[in-house]
Amino acid sequence: MRYAMVIDTLKCVGCSDCVVACQTENDVPHGYCRDWVTESVIGTYPEVEIELRSERCNHCDNTPCVRTCPTAASHVIEGGIVLVDRDLCIGCGACIESCPYDARYRHPEWGTVDKCTFCVHRVHKGQDPACVSVCPTNCMYFGDIDDANSEVSKLIAVRKYKTLAPEAGTKPQIYYLI
Amino acid sequence: MIPFQISGSEEVFISGRNIPHIDPHLTLWEFPISLYLFLGGLSAGILFFSAVVHLINKEDEFKGAAKWAPIVVPFALSIGLLALVYDLGNPFYSWRLYTTIRLESPMSWGAWVLLIVTPLSILWVMTYIRELFPVIKYENYKMPFLYKVEELAVKYKKYMALALLPLTIILGIYTGILLSAFNARPLWNNAILGPLFLVSGLSTAAATIILFAKSHHERQWFSKIDILLIVIEIGLIIHLIMGYYAGNEMQIEALDVLMNGEFTTMFFGLLVVLGLLVPLILEVFELAGFKVPVIIPAILILIGGLIFRILMVEAGQLSRILY
Amino acid sequence: MNTSRRDFIKISSLGVGGAAVVGGLMPVKLFGKDTDFNYDRPDLKRLPTYCDVCFWKCAAWAYVDEEGKIKKVIGNDEDQLSRGRLCTRGTGGLGLHYDDDRLRTPLIRVKGKGENAEFREATWEEATTLIAKKMTEIKNKYGAESFALLKHGDIGKHLDHLFQAYGSDTIAEPAFAQCRGPRDEGLKLTFGESCGSPESTDMRDSKCLVFIGSHIGENMHNSQVQEVSEAIDKGVSIITVDPRLSTVASKSKFWLPIRPATDIALMLAWMNVIIFEELYDKEYVAKYTTGLDELKEHVRPFTPEWAYSITDLTPKMIRESAYEMAHAAPAVVIHPGRHVTWYGDDTQRTRAIGILNALLGTWGRRGGFYFNEKAKVPKYPSPDYPEPAWAAKDLNVDLPFAKEGVTNRVIQASVPGTTLPHQVKAWMVAATNLTYSVPEEKSSFLKALDALEFLVVVDLYNVEIAGYADVVLPECSYLERHDAIRASEFREPSIALRVPAAQPRWKSKPGWEIAKLIGDKLGLGDYFNYKNYKEVLEWQLKQMGTSYEEMLHLGVKNLPRKTGPLYLDDIPDYQFNTASGKIELYSHELADAGFDPMPVYTAHPQPPRDYFRLIYGRAPMHTFSKTVNSPNLNDLKNENNLWINPRVAKIWNLKSGQEVWLKNQDEVVSTFPIKVRLTERIRWDSVYMVHGFGHKNKKLTRAYGKGINDTEMVTNIMVDPLMGGTGMRGNFVTILTENPNESVES
């Protein structure tokens, strides 16, 4: 089993609903976020295109953040979900420095590191992550990419896609349909 | 909205991301980490020289290296560790570092090496402290076990020295590897960083020893060593820069921060000129017989060493993998 | 709960092994307890509501924890408007509940006006007594009609009731003359009915969608956004006409970066292509429309080549986009837009949109426009309202097609010595931030505010208009109150319930209670024959065959249609609600009233040298000015930016992120600076900003001074002669890099 997210940039409108949904679902402190939306503008007027991407921890297959963690607080659980154990984290920031996506932050109150959990508490109950479940354009998909019949697998089988900074070698598990 | 430019096109966070210490660019590791790396490298260097001097039985010839300079080490390491702990988000849990060994994590490595080197450095100093400061009488402290410790330390000093050689090299390299282990920061992600930090640490150690040297002979020797180290260091820095120039877009962009960005003046003015070239020239002059107060190049080198860490830590965090 | 948590911990400790496998190395754990994430979350209780962050009114659930704290608001799956998904603003709506900058108690003004006003706290008793006394005074002196109600949003229903009981129908809202008025009247003139709200666009089944200015995706009207997305999945092709690469333009097959203010020329050219290349739906046009011959003659000269020099759009682009829609017809929506008060000929522009839709046979067709239906909610028994001597509509002299109250006319009628037939003496302003939503007409606004004998403001926040109020009343947020049953028009009729998910914060009160308190004091107790609005809801729901308890469980209830099929094809001999019973391509009604019976292109001024046209729109995470201070949504966007094309910026030497001030053609200078965003997404002749920022009230701590309020820059108002819409896009601004207010400030 390998959880992954597929996000259709052709449908995303950059509304940031995914961001605020994550904040309310996961009590993300004000001024911080576990996910965010990026807009890339390519070309010059009037030949302009934009790409809108909802970004978060890529729950990489190859996790520098876990490797550099000195206390094993950063770890991977079944399904490839990368988590931080708050009881072990000393807030040294090594994982933050090692994430090419700037997907982690130090929690202002706890001092420990916080990041996207793929909403493991929801996934565990068979629900979609909060961001996926609110997206008004329905452009985010979550599922088991090892299962050829899952929606995520089917989408990346037929659609053109990319991942972010593949050259970083982290094998990110968020796929952007382009 | 934080705009940043990627090869001519516009890239913005449209969800108002502005996370403290992450945006607009990473500033998570600040001065304490630089200080920690500096003091770690310095301590490693001093202990290394001290151990070598002991092993070649030249303790009397090089008294500054063998005995005086190492007194700095326990303090330097403690301050370094304090700086590190201060920089942690959750400092009261720092003991968690010692509940596991994570071989792939330089941070874990460093924690363990420091756990060994710090007490060793104290033992090391203990072996001769009463000789240097006869006023120190353990009797006064009513702590008889310290006698025992001292006795053992003196007895096994040779083994200690043998252990210190690899340990200090590991510690010295570690201060560079800690950074170079981060693929995500192109400026750091370079195999030269380990050796470079080691050499730079040794050079700052040599400078410290010059400050503590008890004879002109010792000063001259360590000036020579330092000149060699500075030349190697400059060589490594040039190698580093050429490597980046020959590298990919990310590395070129990363180097830009040093070569023509926010840190350029600091890099050329403070590090290259004041921290390396000027002391190099001064030391060469001194060797050639001109009268130069040794304290000047030595202090410049120490400042240069610290600046180098500050530069690498801060500029490194500015560099990122582009996507 | 407990079992799942234990399972979870089991999995997580397994996970450490998993980590080792992935990481390649076993982390050696010397001591310390087993991994425990604390990632599980407690179960929450849910209460039904419908979102009030905009006027779409999506049904939702408010989730409340054991301590009664609202944790999140999530769409109701059964709701056609939300389909279980709220938009950004709805998801972040709980910020309106949590904002500590909200009004806390009733306030009575003691000194000064506007920004310098000073207030003292008052009790509800004192405040409502004062209001009732003043209302009685005004009624005795000038008649109840001279007390106007300017309102927007849900509290409107309760206050309408109060005002009508009191004897005033002098009621207007910015949703008409600043928003959808021209569209509604233009469509009525064409089809005999408007598209309603939510718009009856059948977009989920469209094959081609045409957006003229309408910027869906930034304009986050929920089900529309969802349906466009669904249509994209099905391969819809989109045509967007916008001087700016709007979000939806970026998803379009054709982006037509039109020169602003020339849309009618484009539409005439489209008509020309569609008619002369015989691409129109001949059967539909013959059966349901009148006036094709006149239209054909009318558009004969308006070729794409003619339109080219006007619109900046190449004939090829115009033709190909026309073919695109014609090929997809009738499953086409040429969206009539919503905020359409642009250039003063907006009703006519909507007519052009209507005519195009008619030519392609989209009205009443699958994938085009369906016939919507709304549930009927029985009125809670109360005495008949007295007949007022005059109403807001009577101020609409020379605006033959203004079928609702026009805010600006009410404002003008409040200026002493008005030329309008009636004088307004006092206002109640509820849930509308007039200084931000109604552009000022030659300072008549300030004159009116000065002359008013009494002004009550009912709001959530201490907004700018409150500075002029004699009494300010704090309404509680929608999450803290009961409200009228939502009966939205849609494919199927539905009702939705809103109950309080938390107690009103501080001393704020729900709108229904405010209306009742004042009503009771006015001696209108018979109209408010209940202790709590819950009684009203219980009675109404029972009449409708359900119950309060059932609705507490369901939140929303979809009812069967009663008015017949969704589409024309299923209705024999359909008659449109126009004079001719047909779609009026040529409008006799307009001709008779002395207006152009078919849309005509008039050239509007283009920006002079060194000036840019100021255009504005929505950001998906904010509703106008009302959410800017709300903590959650402010986190997402706390200021607006000035979009400028980089080529222009080069000439003007501007950098991204630089702060600039604006000055308009009437020498009006912006109060605050705005940060520049250099972007290729906009034409050279226009600058763009999101509406609603630049708050002037320091009490709005997060919003104060952030960005520019576009309304401030809108001093040239192009009034629609048909219905009084206030066209706001005929304003030109120049850019100032030095603070022009510096000397004033220090």
Ligand SMILES: Nc1nc2c(c(=O)[nH]1)N[C@H]1C(S)=C(S)[C@@H](COP(=O)(O)OP(=O)(O)OC[C@H]3O[C@@H](n4cnc5c(=O)[nH]c(N)nc54)[C@H](O)[C@@H]3O)O[C@H]1N2
């Ligand atoms: N320049 C310019 N002007 C415009 C527009 C534009 O784009 N640009 N858009 C126009 C359009 S389309 C429209 S529809 C109008 C909208 O105009 P308005 O409806 O006036 O919009 P807002 O400015 O959001 O004002 C809403 C007010 O309600 C208050 N409020 C919020 N929640 C509650 C509540 O629960 N109870 C009470 N009592 N008050 C509450 C807010 O604090 C705010 O003062 O503006 C129009 N004016």
Ligand SMILES: Nc1nc2c(c(=O)[nH]1)N[C@H]1C(S)=C(S)[C@@H](COP(=O)(O)OP(=O)(O)OC[C@H]3O[C@@H](n4cnc5c(=O)[nH]c(N)nc54)[C@H](O)[C@@H]3O)O[C@H]1N2
């Ligand atoms: N997130 C969010 N969504 C909202 C609202 C909100 O406040 N926030 N408000 C809601 C309300 S009440 C309304 S009325 C609607 C309004 O939503 P729309 O009807 O979509 O709004 P407009 O203001 O007409 O559209 C703004 C667009 O028109 C373009 N434009 C400017 N000038 C011209 C021109 O001359 N020609 C053409 N073709 N395009 C032009 C602008 O570049 C911009 O993209 O939004 C609704 N949805």
Ligand code: SF4
């Ligand atoms: S909620 Fe969906 S549409 Fe909105 S920004 Fe996130 S991914 Fe894009």
Ligand code: SF4
């Ligand atoms: S995105 Fe960053 S934090 Fe997430 S798994 Fe990859 S490297 Fe780790």
Ligand code: SF4
């Ligand atoms: S901050 Fe926490 S999770 Fe990150 S590396 Fe340090 S201990 Fe591990």
Ligand code: SF4
């Ligand atoms: S998966 Fe959950 S934690 Fe991750 S970004 Fe989405 S909502 Fe936030």
Ligand code: SF4
């Ligand atoms: S469209 Fe968004 S803001 Fe408007 S009612 Fe629906 S969820 Fe609320």
Ligand SMILES: [Mo]
């Ligand atoms: Mo509107």
